[in-house]
Structures are given as structure tokens and as C-alpha cells.
Amino acid sequence: xxxxxxxxxxxxxxxxxxxxxxxxxxxxxxxxxxxxxxxxxxxxxxxxxxxxxxxxxxxxxxxxxxxxxxxxxxxxxxxxxxxxxxxxxxxxxxxxxxxxxxxxxxxxxxxxxxxxxxxxxxxxxxxxxxxxxxxxxxxxxxxxxxxxxxxxxxxxxxxxxxxxxxxxxxxxxxxxxxxxxxxxxxxxxxxxxxxxxxxxxxxxxxxxxxxxxxxxxxxxxxxxxxxxxxxxxxxxxxxxxxxxxxxxxxxxxxxxxxxxxxxxxxxxxxxxxxxxxxxxxxxxxxxxxxxxxxxxxxxxxxxxxxxxxxxxxxxxxxxxxxxxxxxxxxxxxxxxxxxxxxxxxxxxxxxxxxxxxxxxxxxxxxxxxxxxxxxxxxxxxxxxxxxxxxxxxxxxxxxxxxxxxxxxxxxxxxxxxxxxxxxxxxxxxxxxxxxxxxxxxxxxxxxxxxxxxxxxxxxxxxxxxxxxxxxxxxxxxxxxxxxxxxxxxxxxxxxxxxxxxxxxxxxxxxxxxxxxxxxxxxxxxxxxxxxxxxxxxxxxxxxxxxxxxxxxxxxxxxxxxxxxxxxxxxxxx
Numbered sequence: 025x026x027x028x029x030x031x032x033x034x035x036x037x038x039x040x041x042x043x044x045x046x047x048x049x050x051x052x053x054x055x056x057x058x059x060x061x062x063x064x065x066x067x068x069x070x071x072x073x074x075x076x077x078x079x080x081x082x083x084x085x086x087x088x089x090x091x092x093x094x095x096x097x098x099x100x101x102x103x104x105x106x107x108x109x110x111x112x113x114x115x116x117x118x119x120x121x122x123x124x125x126x127x128x129x130x131x132x133x134x135x136x137x138x139x140x141x142x143x144x145x146x147x148x149x150x151x152x153x154x155x156x157x158x159x160x161x162x163x164x165x166x167x168x169x170x171x172x173x174x175x176x177x178x179x180x181x182x183x184x185x186x187x188x189x190x191x192x193x194x195x196x197x198x199x200x201x202x203x204x205x206x207x208x209x210x211x212x213x214x215x216x217x218x219x220x221x222x223x224x225x226x227x228x229x230x231x232x233x234x235x236x237x238x239x240x241x242x243x244x245x246x247x248x249x250x251x252x253x254x255x256x257x258x259x260x261x262x263x264x265x266x267x268x269x270x271x272x273x274x275x276x277x278x279x280x281x282x283x284x285x286x287x288x289x290x291x292x293x294x295x296x297x298x299x300x301x302x303x304x305x306x307x308x309x310x311x312x313x314x315x316x317x318x319x320x321x322x323x324x325x326x327x328x329x330x331x332x333x334x335x336x337x338x339x340x341x342x343x344x345x346x347x348x349x350x351x352x353x354x355x356x357x358x359x360x361x362x363x364x365x366x367x368x369x370x371x372x373x374x375x376x377x378x379x380x381x382x383x384x385x386x387x388x389x390x391x392x393x394x395x396x397x398x399x400x401x402x403x404x405x406x407x408x409x410x411x412x413x414x415x416x417x418x419x420x421x422x423x424x425x426x427x428x429x430x431x432x433x434x435x436x437x438x439x440x441x442x443x444x445x446x447x448x449x450x451x452x453x454x455x456x457x458x459x460x461x462x463x464x465x466x467x468x469x470x471x472x473x474x475x476x477x478x479x480x481x482x483x484x485x486x487x488x489x490x491x492x493x494x495x496x497x498x499x500x501x502x503x504x505x506x507x508x509x510x511x512x513x514x515x516x517x518x519x520x521x522x523x524x525x526x527x528x529x530x531x532x533x534x535x536x537x538x539x540x541x542x543x544x545x546x547x548x549x550x551x552x553x554x555x556x557x558x559x560x561x562x563x564x565x566x567x568x569x570x571x572x573x574x575x576x577x578x579x580x581x582x583x584x585x586x587x588x589x590x591x592x593x594x595x596x597x
Contacts, residue, residue, distance in 0.1 A: 223269015
């Protein structure tokens, strides 16, 4: 029987010692770094999260201590999220300015904004491997395959390329679990060190997405208590280290509350608990969206999950089974009931997924029973591989799926071929599964080198034709107020590149000179022809001249009128 109950899992008595597969995990981490750096500067920052994170980080980089602890956005208090990731990006911006000699008004490149999230996210794979090593000591292949599964999951790799909090958050969660598992009863030093590591990871969660931290920490403590290897004195030392590690995160929230009062609670209430009970910003919820994300993003390992869950339940009295069930339950309860759902919320499900599925692959390679299930898995991979191969024939210009198809077909045939001996069959199955991982990684490299990976950019009108028309800070002097016609004016990505918040076409501002820059793709704007502009219930005639031509019908106009008086929200007339 696959992954039998009788497998020997000795009690954890050592830390991360010489037997730990350090070399393999290091190679997987280097592969994660390389994968996450591919195409990092491909495409502009997207709406909404990337552009907002970048803007907060940019303002932090210009802010002196101690105001640096109170993030702002467009000069106003930023209350949505703590500044943990924003501060890291701000630090990189500061280094970039010193190295490149760029001025404070220069915009950092996209790859720099995404670098800190990418590097932080790359730690998840080796960290999950180390967690698995603690849960299944002595099972080197289990740890390595857990890390490999995490590395080859497209949702994790894609969000590692984005300036978002979620990838770094997962690495902090894995670090917290590792710290708790490293807290051993063999010495007070070990207990304090493990608790300290878990506490620092908890502080990181408090400075990334605060409402997540208590849930993850309490779940980890409950599972650690169920291990039954710590007495009261041991718990005293562990909690001591944990409390010290939590101090930075708790101190910032105390500081934030002292300075911003009730506004500091927004990230706990409106941006946290409110998403459980109600739909925020029209992002309807329920379990269906995250389940769809799992069903579409879990390949090629998704067929392993049902069997993995069954094996976890069968071995629920072991450390591995108990932690896998507990972490899967925690992630499911955090994600599925939410009435506000966004695609990246389902990322919380992937670390337990990897921990559950990791030990199944060595059992597949060894050929331990369950031959009918192995043949079924091979059949699924064979069908999916053929579909991927056909897609390369239908779209020969973009054969992104060819390496993945090759890996799937190779793995499928290796599972079906028994070989002339047990050792030969084992060797072929191992090679087939390594080929599957390699092919999948090559396919993701090709994807990230294309413009397809950040597909939200393709779901709405591109901002690229507008970017050359934006006033360049520090270069164009005495730039008048800026307006952009239509929905384009509400895109935070454009605000980032414009280094200002452009107003909609129904806006008129008081200015020293009655002048207004308008970026529009509307044909009504013609040189020398008065354009009637309606604001506050009255019409204003604008005389416009073409200031800078653009692409895709977008142009920049300099408009003047002696009647420009004050702001309004009117419409064109």
C-alpha cells in the first residue's frame, strides 16, 4: 500500500543537522530565485495592488525617520496594510538611487519594485522542505519533493513576480511553522531559539497582513501542543522566545494606533474581518472562486491531492498527518467562507498542498503498491500532456506548453513501464518525474519571458500608449494640471507613472494660468476648434492645441480658457 501506516517516523530529537538535504534544498532555492527573476521587468505595473504598493514604497523612500513608520499614499495616511513589504521596496529604491545617481523624482524600474517580493517568495520552497524534514525526519526525498512541488506551482511562481504581499506572506508562514517545530525539549536554548524564530515570523505577518497573523500563530501553537512532547517548563521557554520575537510587530501596531487612532483599525476591520461577512469592492465571494483557482492552478500535481488527503487522515496520529490536516483545515477556513474573494486569496492553500503531496511522489517512484492508482495517474498525465502538445500545434508561434507536454508524457510513460527489474523500474520512474518538473519549469520560464504571464494587463485597455504622453517629473517644467478622459484616469498604474493623480475629464482646477493638459483618445478634440466643456452646470469653451501626438488615437492637448475657475465633476457637453 502506498505510504503505509507502518512507516517508521522517529520522534524528532535533533535540529536541522548534517543529515538534512541541505544541498538539494539549496539547489531548489537557487532554481526558485532564477525562476522568479525571469521577466521581472516585463510589462508595466498593474492595477491595483502593484501600483499602490509601489507608490507607498516610493513615498517611504523619501520620508525621514521616524515618520518613516507611518506610511502615506499621495501624502495621505495609508491605512490598508502595514508597511512591511513597502519598507523593503523603499530600502531597495534608496540603494538604487545611490548606485545609479538618480534623483528623488526619478521613477525606479519595474524590476526593482518587484525584486523584494520575488526574493522573499523564493524562500518558500526550501522552507517547506525544511518543515517537511521536521515532520518526517530521515525522509530526505519527502523534503526535496515537497520543495519541488512548491517550486513548480504556477500560482506561486506568478505571484512571486508581482509587487504584492502574498508571496512573502507565505514564506513568513512557513518560517513560523519551522520555528515551532524546531523548538525541542532537549534544552532551553533550543526552545527559546525556536520560539524566537516563530515570533519574528509572526512579526513579519503582522507587518504584512495583520489579520492573518493571529490565526496562523494560534493554529501552529495548537498543533505543537498536540505533539505532546513539551511539558509546562518547556512551554515557558518557548513562549518566552515567541514573545520576544513578536515585539517588533506589536510595537509597530501600537505606534500606529497611538498616532492615527481609530484609522489604524481599518487594516483589521474593513480590510480584514469585513471580508468574511460582506463583499468588498464588488468582489463576490464564497467557496467557488478559490476552488476554481485550485482546480486550474494545481497542475501537474492536482491528481495527487485526493490520495494525499486520504493518507494524511490514515496517519493522523503521526506528526506529518496531524500537521497536514491541521494546516489544510486552517487554510480552508481562512479562504473558502470569505464573502470577498480575490484570486490570490487561494495562495494560502498551496503550502499545505505541497506538504501533503510531497511524500506521495517517493512512494510512486518506489512502486509501493496501489498499481491501479498509479496507472490512473499516468492516464491523467497522458491525456493532459496530449492536450498540451496539441495546443502547440494549434498555436505554433507560441509553443509555451511544449516542455510541459514533454514532461507530462515522459512521466506518464515512466509510471506505466514496469522495467525488467524493480530497480530499473524505480530508476525510470524517478527520471520521468524529474523530467516532469524540469519541463514544467522550462514552460514557466518561457511564459515569464512573454507578455502573457501578467494576464490582468490584457483584460483592460493597455496603458502603454498613454505613458509617453505623461508629463515627466523633473524634466518638463511648470506642467499645468493634468486630466485624462474616460476610465483611464482611474487607473492607479497611470498615477504611478504620472507621479500624480490625474483627474477625469470632468475636472477643472484653479491655476495661476488658465491652462490644462488633457490626454484623450476622443476625436472631438481638434486644433483651433473650440471644445465645449461642461462643469458645475455651465459650459466652458476650451481652445486646445496639440501638445504631443501619441499612438492608438491618444494625444496630449494643451487647453486654455479664461473661464477656468474651480473643480467640478461635470461631463462633456
